[in-house]
Amino acid sequence: MTISRRKQEHIDIASNRRIRFRRKTNGFEKVDFVHCALPELNLSDIETGVSFLGRELAFPLMITAITGGFPGARKINADLAETCQTERIALGLGSQRQLFENDRYVESYRIVRQKAPDIPLVGNIGAAEIIGHRDFSPFRRLVDLIEADALAVHLNALQERLQPEGGTDFRGVLDALGRLVRDIPVPVIVKETGCGVSRETAQRLADIGVRFLDVAGAGGTSWAGIESFRSPDNRLAREFWDWGIPTAFSLRMASDIPELTLIASGGLENGIDLAKAVALGARLGGAALPFLGVWRRKKLDGLISEVRTWKEAFRTVLWLTGSASPSGLRREHILYEI
DSSP, rough: OOHHHHHHHHHHHHSSSSSBBOOOOSGGGEEEOOOOSOOOOGGGOOOOEETTTTESSSSSEEEOOOOSTTHHHHHHHHHHHHHHHTTTTTTEEOOOOGTOOTTTTHHHHHHHHHOSSOOOOOEEEEEHHHHSSOOOHHHHHHHHHOOOEEEEEEEEEHHHSSTTTOOOOTTTHHHHHHHHHHHHHOOOEEEESOOOOOHHHHHHHHHHTOOOOOOBBBBSBBBHHHHTTTOOSSSSHTTTTSSSSSSHHHHHHHTOTTTOOEEESSSSSSSSHHHHHHHTTSSEESSSSHHHHHHHHHHHHHHHHHHHHHHHHHHHHHHHHTTTGGGGSSTTTTTEEE
């Protein structure tokens, strides 16, 4: 099966099947904000913006990796990019591996920078693709092709184990990541794909020079769930449907590693979840499936409206906690355990 066909299948399954975690949540329901009855702030004066990868965002949100590399991907990515440009948030592309197969769908990736010239844009490749490389020029080409501000390298060991075409030899990933960090001219963002990152793994990544980490924990999209719909014998995939570290817990594990700038994705549903992620140590929060669902139902206008709703919920959390800016969410005792 071609990579293009596989990517089409992933989008179709994510759009039409229930592929969220079944028993495990993102963990954000275990904490809540201490309400401030006297915020002493004018809501309209609250500043929600942050900087990321040298660019200014209206608030700390990224639409994380969704797609690219098949016939319908160009329209999805064009609308995602236009939304992110309009609302000044970051955007991550789906895996660019398909471009190693052929250039047939190159415009499904290139369209993003054309539609979004001013936002942080993150390219994407799988960890298995970088193992053994001594020459990283193919990955520099991926960065240049979309004028990316960073390159995400996704860790997807569980998915590789479960998908029929998967590769399960991960020897050399850490060494290759260290060399890639030193070789390419943009930051490398290491990201999981729904299983979370432990503190030990986060520290190992920091030790080799990684400075950006998306913990991408459990609680949102289950890639075991997606692959269960593609496997001729789905019993193993169904057993691992709920595997992983919940996003909130993974975030806490990594939050005391000073070298790392953290992104929290995996089950974020709204601006309140986003605010909790920031309070737990993330610079940005990210989501994919909620925005894909909105796009399927309501296209571009729906996407823009959804992002604005996230922003206003985030702003309201700042006001109701007496926080004049996102940095205020990181003060002590702003959260309590439930």
